[in-house]
Amino acid sequence: MAEIVINNLRKDFGSFTAVKSSSFRIEDGEFFMLLGPSGCGKTTTLRMIAGLELPTSGEIYIDGEEVGQKPASERDIAFVFQMFALYPHMNVRRNISYPLVSQGMPKAQVKAKVAEVARILGIEEILNRPVGGLSGGDRQRVALGRAIVRDPKAFMMDEPLGALDAEFREHMSEELRALHDRMGATTVYVTHDQLEAMQMGDKIVVMNHGVVEQFGAPQDIYDKPATMFVADFIGSPAMNFLKFRGTVEAGATSVQMHRQGFGIPEMREPFDGDMVFGVRPEHVRLGDEGSYRGRILAAEYLGTTQIVTLDTANGQIKARIGSDRVVRTGDTVALDFDPATVTLFDSASGRALRSDLNEGVLGHG
Incomplete structure (x- = not known):
């Protein structure tokens, strides 16, 4: 061969x-x-x-x-x-x-x-x-x-x-x-x-x-998607995108979004401007306590899991959670995200900002 x-x-x-x-x-x-x-x-x-x-x-x-x-x-x-x-x-x-x-x-x-x-x-x-x-x-x-x-x-x-x-x-x-x-x-x-x-x-x-x-x-x-296109094209449902404006320094391990700090993989480069906070639905966590909240718009039952659609201050997102959790349309819940799975993107170019999540693995032409 x-x-x-x-x-x-x-x-x-x-x-x-x-x-x-x-x-x-x-x-x-x-x-x-x-x-x-x-x-x-x-x-x-x-x-x-x-x-x-x-x-x-x-x-x-x-x-x-x-x-x-x-x-x-x-x-x-x-x-x-x-x-x-x-x-x-x-x-x-x-x-x-x-x-x-x-x-x-x-x-x-x-x-x-x-x-x-x-x-x-x-x-x-x-x-x-x-x-x-x-x-x-x-x-x-x-x-x-x-x-x-x-x-x-x-x-x-x-x-x-x-x-x-x-x-x-x-x-x-x-x-x-x-x-x-x-x-x-x-x-x-x-x-x-x-x-x-x-x-x-x-x-x-x-x-x-x-x-x-x-x-x-x-x-x-x-x-570790290299671009927003890849993050959106790969996965069902696709990666969630929350738009915000902020600043991250090299070495930062958190970011401020809607006046609340969220953990992120350690950044390898600084950035200031319009960003997109990307997280897969299975890495969205629903809770009772916390200031960053979302209102439940719909829940889709899939057997062992369910896909919950929520409205947040930064746009709609989807969460994949266990089907045994009871959720009701119209309820408001606290939201948190697994820091190790977050990808930040430059909103203008769509490229992932380099972090210890994607360092060295961005293969693109």
Whole structure:
């Protein structure tokens, strides 16, 4: 398999820039997620890595070789599309074997390779069936089989589960991750689904408007968002944002918001101006005593937990609390926040202010 390195990658379509100076590294054998909303540049980035689009500028290294201007046929990459892209006039066996037959591989070797892939994917019983009558899940397995059979350096997957219903999509995501672990393949996977990315990925790149907002391990991106966009895009419900104006000094471990002090991770830089106090719903604490208060607007029961929406002096926030706690709409409660989990942002730029929470882990291009 292969390490993939992206340096200052850019793609222009006329006057429109789809990808702006992206840089990141995909380790050999990693399951790497390109995550972001529609139009953010993730699929264009994937297509440039695969050679289906040539970059306007920048470098792409696969297994140490610079391939940015080479066509897809010279990159040894396998591509899996959302809509399967199977040959409808061929049965399952012929669809899977097609890349090997095209390369002129001997028939006995082709037969052995197809049998091995069918065993890995659990589709031995459908090898002689036409693809037209298969379920969505089986068709996706066939598409994966056609990619796997080549033993490429890396796999490129463009929302391969997007056409499946929600329940089967979750099942297939587990299968796909298990398949990756068995093969140890380098995989680059595009999705707009943050839950899918968090569940499956070893590393995630979060993109927005053609820019890499942050890259890193799923837990780091969730706990230590580099920007307000990342904090809002990752998590359900998203991170709470409370706007205020104030001053923090380097080394500060608290901040004044609405005439009350709140603990924060130790700050590594001073800041004066408009800020945003960011905290995840599960780190909002409801109590009876305290001067910073919120009025309960609604409570959403989710089984083991409930999501409570509150109105505060700095805006609305959501708290995730145990379902056994009784809350009533209209009641006013005291609010506190776990200091170790707070992120402060520069309101103007949306960037996280550096603290011992995010020091050294802000991977953004």
